[in-house]
Amino acid sequence: MFAVLGNIEFELITYWDGFEATFGVDYAEHARIEGKPGLQFVGEKLDEIQISLAFHQHYCVPDVELARLRTAMKAHQALALVFGNGDYRGWFVITDVTAVSQQTDTTGNVWALTATVSLREYIGDPKNPLKPPAVKTALPGTGTVTGAVPAPSGVALYVREGVNYAKQAQSALQGAMSAVRIAQKMKDNPTVALTRVPGLLSQLNTVAVPLGKSSSAFSAIGEALPGAITLSRATGQAATTIQQAQGALASVDSNNIAAALGTVSGQLNAASTTLTQVSPTLSEMAAKITVRSL
Structure with missing residues (x-):
């Protein structure tokens, strides 16, 4: 982030x-009789x-x-x-x-x-200035140090893991979608298109694995953090869709490669839509980690 x-x-x-x-x-300007005005630093x-x-x-x-x-x-x-x-x-x-x-x-x-x-x-009250979001509590007996940054909680560790895996999957998914589009352009030459299948299966695996790990991480904190339940379901649903795409490619041949690629393209778009819909929630989770509000 x-x-x-x-x-x-x-x-x-x-x-x-x-x-x-x-x-x-800012400088205040003071007029002078028969002379240029003077400047005084204000703040x-x-x-x-x-x-x-x-x-x-x-x-x-x-x-x-x-x-x-x-x-x-x-x-x-x-x-x-x-x-x-x-x-x-x-x-x-x-x-x-x-x-x-x-x-x-x-x-x-x-x-x-x-x-x-x-x-x-935004300055707020100069006598009681706003603290950085990571500053939680005052440390007794210190002058320049005004607060302590706590170590990440157990919930925070799961959130970080879930967010990182989800973002890793989103990035890999974009690459897989691009690879499928390239393969679809070869549909008139099934033999060449088939040579793309092993690489596509490998790319889909780089999407499915982190999605599964993300879903598990969010599921582990579902009771402590309600938003995690939504993310667990979404990443789990997307993982299932990717696995279905892998199944569609697993047994293709020159007779059905074009249809299979069309099916896979639709499944990848569906997975992308699922992840996009929870993107605001995912961003909010990541933001909480950055400002250490968990």
């Missing part, structure tokens, strides 16, 4: 498209950040992701901006969200869009 804003997670490859930050200071300006994002149906539901940003903006709440390496940038409010649809289908469903999110630093 590249960064998280509140509970909204951003991936470098799939979401993040640009980052622009503005810093400044720092609030930091402002613009984040450029790209959403595409291949890895998310663009309308859903845009709605999450609008909901966060309308909540009028300060959100912590933390990068994946632990770099804490501070608390910010969302002041503007600008979206441009890049691609739609014939009925108006958005397939791809770009968005720009404008953030403005």
Whole structure:
């Protein structure tokens, strides 16, 4: 994960498209008789950040992701901006969200869009400043150290495992879908298309295995974390669909290779849709790990 804003997670490859930050200071201007005015330093300006994002149906539901940003903006709440390496940038409010649809289908469903999110630093009460989200409790007898970062809990370890395996599977799934499309272009030459089958089966295995592990990890914490149940079912369902695709390819020959590839393509699309539908929940889980709220 590249960064998280509140509970909204951003991936470098799939979401993040640009980052622009503005810093400044304020000066008061004092007029002078028969002379140029003088300047007096007043203080720092609030930091402002613009984040450029790209959403595409291949890895998310663009309308859903845009709605999450609008909901966060309308909540009028300060959100912590933390990068994946632990770099804490501070608390910010969302002041503007600008979206441009890049691609739609014939009925108006958005397939791809770009968005720009404008953030403005939020200071709050200077006498009681907001703490970084990872800071939980004060340590007695310390001056510069104001809080302790706890070790990941058992639940957090399962969440991290489930999220990592799910993302690994999503990445492998995109590769498998691309490989199937290439094989389908060879349907007029069944002999050549058949040579692709062993590689396709191997790729499908790299999708099915992590999906199974992700489902097991989320299932283990279903009682402690309700959202994990949804993710366990989704990854389990996607794993079953991939296994069905493996079965469809296991006994193909030159007479049915074209039909089998068509079936597999549909099954991979179904698995991708299943994972895309739970992408917001998956991102929320990953965000909780980053800010150590578990």
